Amino acid sequence: MNKTTLNKIPLNCEAYIDSIECENGIKNRINDMGITEGEKIIPIIKSPFGDPRAYLSKGTVIALRESDCAKITVHPTQSYT
Template sequence: MKEKCSLDKLPLGVTGIVYRVNCNENIKNRIFDFGIMENSPVIPLFTSPFGDPSAYLVKNAVVALRNNDCKDIIVTPE
């Protein structure tokens, strides 16, 4: 079994399967609205020039998330 990591540590282009979202309820609801929930695949595409936010492919849509929010999303790399 591969070792879990936070979404902000997942290398670009590597698919991660969401294991758990550990945010407060307001942030968790916003993240769920993006389609990021347990067992969903997420692929980091690129980071902004200053490193924050980063773009992720989620259910055929590109979403931008702050690194601070990504630290609370635990994924398993594939």
């Protein structure tokens, strides 16, 4: 599968995290929430205005900003259009 950024993955499509390219402080905070390289992540809820979105990872729902998700590289487990 092709790599893309987390903010481009449609709702309910699984992806695996390849890299997190945020500033160290933000990257550490994201890692502390359980979002780490190699983990499966699924976008599950989009807020009414589109930002933030909620993601499911390791059985936990986490809200992330669009700007942070644009810096997280993932590869989806299935193709989507």
